[in-house]
Amino acid sequence: MAEKPIHTESFHNANGAQRARPSIGLSSQPFALESTDADKLSQIVEASPPLKKGTHLFLQGDPFMSIFTVRAGTLKTYTVTNEGEEQITGFYFPGEVVALSGIGTDHHPVSAKTLETTTVLEYPYIQLEALASQVPQLRTQLTNSMGKEIRAELQMMLLLSKKTAEQRVATFLCKLSDRFKQRGYSATVFRLSMSRNEIGNYLGLAVETVSRIFTRFQKQQLINVEGKEIEIVSLEDLFQVSGDAKVCDESPGSADYR
Amino acid sequence: MAEKPIHTESFHNANGAQRARPSIGLSSQPFALESTDADKLSQIVEASPPLKKGTHLFLQGDPFMSIFTVRAGTLKTYTVTNEGEEQITGFYFPGEVVALSGIGTDHHPVSAKTLETTTVLEYPYIQLEALASQVPQLRTQLTNSMGKEIRAELQMMLLLSKKTAEQRVATFLCKLSDRFKQRGYSATVFRLSMSRNEIGNYLGLAVETVSRIFTRFQKQQLINVEGKEIEIVSLEDLFQVSGDAKVCDESPGSADYR
DNA sequence: CCATAACATTCATTTAAATCAAAGCCTTCA
DNA sequence: TGAAGGCTTTGATTTAAATGAATGTTATGG
Numbered sequence: 072m073a074e075k076p077i078h079t080e081s082f083h084n085a086n087g088a089q090r091a092r093p094s095i096g097l098s099s100q101p102f103a104l105e106s107t108d109a110d111k112l113s114q115i116v117e118a119s120p121p122l123k124k125g126t127h128l129f130l131q132g133d134p135f136m137s138i139f140t141v142r143a144g145t146l147k148t149y150t151v152t153n154e155g156e157e158q159i160t161g162f163y164f165p166g167e168v169v170a171l172s173g174i175g176t177d178h179h180p181v182s183a184k185t186l187e188t189t190t191v192l193e194y195p196y197i198q199l200e201a202l203a204s205q206v207p208q209l210r211t212q213l214t215n216s217m218g219k220e221i222r223a224e225l226q227m228m229l230l231l232s233k234k235t236a237e238q239r240v241a242t243f244l245c246k247l248s249d250r251f252k253q254r255g256y257s258a259t260v261f262r263l264s265m266s267r268n269e270i271g272n273y274l275g276l277a278v279e280t281v282s283r284i285f286t287r288f289q290k291q292q293l294i295n296v297e298g299k300e301i302e303i304v305s306l307e308d309l310f311q312v313s314g315d316a317k318v319c320d321e322s323p324g325s326a327d328y329r
Numbered sequence: 330m331a332e333k334p335i336h337t338e339s340f341h342n343a344n345g346a347q348r349a350r351p352s353i354g355l356s357s358q359p360f361a362l363e364s365t366d367a368d369k370l371s372q373i374v375e376a377s378p379p380l381k382k383g384t385h386l387f388l389q390g391d392p393f394m395s396i397f398t399v400r401a402g403t404l405k406t407y408t409v410t411n412e413g414e415e416q417i418t419g420f421y422f423p424g425e426v427v428a429l430s431g432i433g434t435d436h437h438p439v440s441a442k443t444l445e446t447t448t449v450l451e452y453p454y455i456q457l458e459a460l461a462s463q464v465p466q467l468r469t470q471l472t473n474s475m476g477k478e479i480r481a482e483l484q485m486m487l488l489l490s491k492k493t494a495e496q497r498v499a500t501f502l503c504k505l506s507d508r509f510k511q512r513g514y515s516a517t518v519f520r521l522s523m524s525r526n527e528i529g530n531y532l533g534l535a536v537e538t539v540s541r542i543f544t545r546f547q548k549q550q551l552i553n554v555e556g557k558e559i560e561i562v563s564l565e566d567l568f569q570v571s572g573d574a575k576v577c578d579e580s581p582g583s584a585d586y587r
Numbered sequence: 588c589c590a591t592a593a594c595a596t597t598c599a600t601t602t603a604a605a606t607c608a609a610a611g612c613c614t615t616c617a
Numbered sequence: 618t619g620a621a622g623g624c625t626t627t628g629a630t631t632t633a634a635a636t637g638a639a640t641g642t643t644a645t646g647g
Contacts, residue, residue, distance in 0.1 A: 150487055153574045158487045172483060175476030180483060204465065217475045218433030224482035225430060225438060229408055229416045231489035232533035236604065267625065275490035277605055282626055298613080298625085316411045494634065525595060535635055540596055556595085556643075588647105595642070606631070613624075 101140055101168050101216055102194070108206045115198040118142070119191045128169070128183040128191065135173035137193045141165045144189025145264040147273075148172070148181040159273040161223075162186075162265060166254055168216045186264045231275045234314060239274040240284045241313035244294065248303055259303045288312075359398055359426050359474055360452070366464045373456040376400070377449045386427070386441040386449065393431035395451045399423045402447025403522040406430070406439040407530075417531040419481075420444075420523060424512055426474045444522045489533045492572060497532040498542045499571035502552065506561055517561045546570075 104112050121144075122128070128139060131150060146163040160181055163169045169191070173179045203210040230239055252258035263270070271281040288294045293309045295302040303309055362370050379401075380386070386397060389408060404421040406428075418439055421427045427449070431437045461468040488497055510516035521528070529539040546552045551567045553560040561567055 150483065152487065152491055153572050156491065158491055160483050160486055172476070172479045174479075175473030176480065180480050204462070204468070207462065210462065214472075214475070215433030217472070217479065218430070221430045221432075221475065221478050221482065222434065222438050224479065224486065225408065225418050228418055228482065228485055228489060229410065231486060233410055233414065233416055266623095278625080279606085279627085280604060283604095286626075314411050524593090536595075537597080537636085538634060541634095544596075590647090591645085593642100593644075595640100597638105597640080599636100599638085601634105601636070603633100603635090604631105605633090606629105608629080609627090611624105611626075614622090615620105617618100617620090 101166060102209060102212050104206065104208060108208070111202055111206070112209065115195060115202060117193040117195075119193060122185050122189050122191070124185055124187050124189075126185045126189075128185070129179050131179055131182045133179045135170070135177060135179050135196065137195050138168060138170040138173070138199065139183075139191040139193050140168050142190040142192055145186040146183050146189060146191075147186055147265065147269065148183045149272075150181050157272065159269055162273070164250055164254065167250075168220075171217050171220045174217065186269075236274075236276050236280050237284055237287075237312060238314045239276060240270075240281060240288070241293075241309050242315060243270065243274055244301065244303060245306070245310050245313050245315070248306060259306060261301055263299045263301055359424060360467060360470050362464065362466060366466070369460055369464070370467065373453060373460060375451040375453075377451060380443050380447050380449070382443055382445050382447075384443045384447075386443070387437050389437055389440045391437045393428070393435060393437050393454065395453050396426060396428040396431070396457065397441075397449040397451050398426050400448040400450055403444040404441050404447060404449075405444055405523065405527060405531075406441045408439050415530065417527055420531070422508055422512065425508075426478075429475050429478045432475065444527075494532075494534050494538050495542055495545075495570060496572045497534060498528075498539060498546070499551075499567050500573060501528065501532055502559065502561060503564070503568050503571050503573070506564060517564060519559055521557045521559055 102112060103109075119142075128146065141163050143165055146169055147159050148161045148163070148169065149157045149159045151157055160172075163183075169183055170179065172181055174196070199209075199213070203213055230242055234242065247261065247263075248258045251261050265273075267281050267285075268278045270276075271278045274281070285294070285296045288309070289296050291308075292304050293312065294304055360370060361367075386404065399421050401423055404427055405417050406419045406421070407415045407417045409415050418430075421441075427441055428437065430439055432454070457467075457471070461471055488500055492500065505519065505521075506516045509519050523531075525539050525543075526536045528534075529536045532539070543552070543554050546567070547554050549566075550562050551570065552562055
C-alpha cells in the first residue's frame with residue numbers, strides 16, 4: 072500500500088553499463104525503422120536495467136514524460152478507485168507499448184508495475200514526438216499503437232459488459248495465446264505471469280470464480296492447468312466458449328480485425 | 330437488423346448547397362487552428378447535411394476513410410457481438426470526435442448511428458494526416474484526442490468492472506452534466522437524447538435497473554426526471570454517489586472533446 | 588387525430604457470481 | 618529446513634441485478 076515506487080529516474084541516470092545502446096529493430100519491436108532513422112531513434116531510447124518483480128515504472132499521477140516498450144518480462148497497468156481498490160487495466164508483454172494513456176495529459180492516469188523481472192525501453196515523449204514529426208514511418212507506428220490501444224479497450228468494455236464469467240476467462244486465455252503466438256512463442260503452452268487474483272481483477276471477477284472456471288475448463292479438457300503453467304488443449308473449443316467471432320486479424324501490415 | 334445504412338458517400342457527393350464551406354474555429358471545435366492553417370483545414374472538411382434520427386454514419390466493417398466531429402445532435406457508437414446483440418461504446422455530442430477507433434486499421438471496428446437529427450463534419454483521414462504533418466498544432470490536437478479516448482475508455486472499464494448499478498447511473502449523469510457544462514450548456518438541466526435502453530446497454534445494466542434507479546434518485550431528491558428531461562437537483566450529492574474522486578481536470582490546454 | 592408501436596415503469600422471481608469460510612499448497616528466506 | 622504468510626482451491630450461503638410478466642405512457646405516421 073504505502074510502497075515506495077521506483078520512478079523512472081532510477082534508471083535515467085543509472086550507471087553506464089546499464090545504459091548500453093539498445094539494439095532496435097527486433098522483429099517484435101513496435102517502433103522499427105531503417106538505417107539512419109533507426110539510428111536517430113536509438114539515440115533517444117533508454118534501456119532500463121532489469122527491474123525486479125513489484126517495481127513501479129510509474130505511478131498514477133506521476134508527470135507523464137515517456138512511453139515505454141517491454142523488452143522482457145511483464146507489466147500490469149492499473150488505476151486506483153476512490154475507495155482505494157485497484158482495477159487492472161492491462162497486461163503488457165515483450166514488444167508491447169506502455170503508457171499511451173498518458174498522451175495528451177500531464178499526468179499518468181494509471182500506475183505500471185512489473186509482475187516479474189522486467190526490462191523496458193524508455194522513449195522520452197518530447198523527443199519521440201520531435202523525431203516522429205521528421206520520420207513519417209515512426210509517426211504512423213505511434214498513431215497505430217494508439218489506435219490499437221483504443222480497440223483493445225473497446226473489446227474489454229464489451230467483455231466486461233456482456234460476457235459471462237466463462238466467456239471472460241476463455242477470451243483471456245485465447246487473447247494471451249494469440250499474443251504469444253504473434254511474438255513467436257508457443258500458442259498452446261505458456262506461463263501465466265499474473266496471479267489468479269490479478270486475472271480476476273482484470274476480468275471483473277472474484278478470484279474464486281477464476282479458480283473454479285480453470286478447474287471446470289480442465290475437467291472439460293479445454294486446458295491443462297498446473298499452477299501458473301497453462302496448456303491449451305483445444306484452442307478451437309476454447310475460442311468457441313469465448314463467444315468471439317473468428318478474427319480476421321490485426322497484425323499484418325494493415326488488414327481488418329473483426 | 331437488416332437496416333440499410335446511409336454511408337458517408339451519401340453526402341460526399343451531395344448537392345452543393347449542403348456542402349457550403351463550414352466555418353471552423355467555433356469555441357467547442359476540437360480542431361481549431363489560426364488563419365492560413367485554419368483555411369487549409371477548412372478545405373478538406375465536408376459538412377454533412379442534417380442526418381435524420383437512425384442514420385448510420387458508418388457501419389462496423391466499413392472501410393475506414395474519415396473521422397468526424399459532431400456539429401449538432403448526438404451519435405452513438407456500438408459494436409455487435411457474435412450473437413448479434415449490440416454493445417454501445419460511446420455517445421458523442423457537439424464538438425466531440427467520432428471514429429478514432431478506426432485509426433490504424435482498414436475497417437471501422439464500430440458502427441455510428443444518429444440518435445436525433447445530427448450534422449457532422451467529415452475529415453478525410455488521408456488528407457487530415459497530410460495536413461497534420463505540416464501543422465504541428467493540428468497533429469497535437471489529433472494525438473490528444475486519441476489520448477482522451479483512451480482515458481475515457483479506461484474510466485469506462487473501471488465503471489463496468491467495479492461500480493454498482495447506482496454508481497454507474499450517477500457517474501453517467503455527472504459525466505453528461507460535465508460535458509454539457511464544458512460546451513456552455515446548463516450543467517443541471519438537459520435532455521437525454523438516448524433511450525433508457527441505450528443508457529442501460531452502455532452502462533452494462535438492464536433497462537429496468539436504469540428505470541428503477543432513476544425513480545430512486547428522484548425520491549432521494551438527487552434529480553428530477555420527466556421522461557427524457559433531467560434536472561440534477563444536487564450535483565454534489567449525485568457525484569458523491571458516483572464514487573468518483575474529485576477530478577483535477579482534463580480540460581484546459583488543447584482540444585477537448587469529452 | 589387516432590391507432591399502433593415503441594418506450595418506460597413496476598413488481599415477483601430467478602440466477603450468476605460474490606461473499607463467507609475453511610483448508611491445502613507452494614514459496615521463501617530466516 | 619521448516620515456519621510463516623501468501624496464494625489457490627473448494628464448498629456453502631448470500632445478494633445485486635437480471636429476467637419474466639404485466640401495465641402504463643409517450644411518440645409516430647397514416
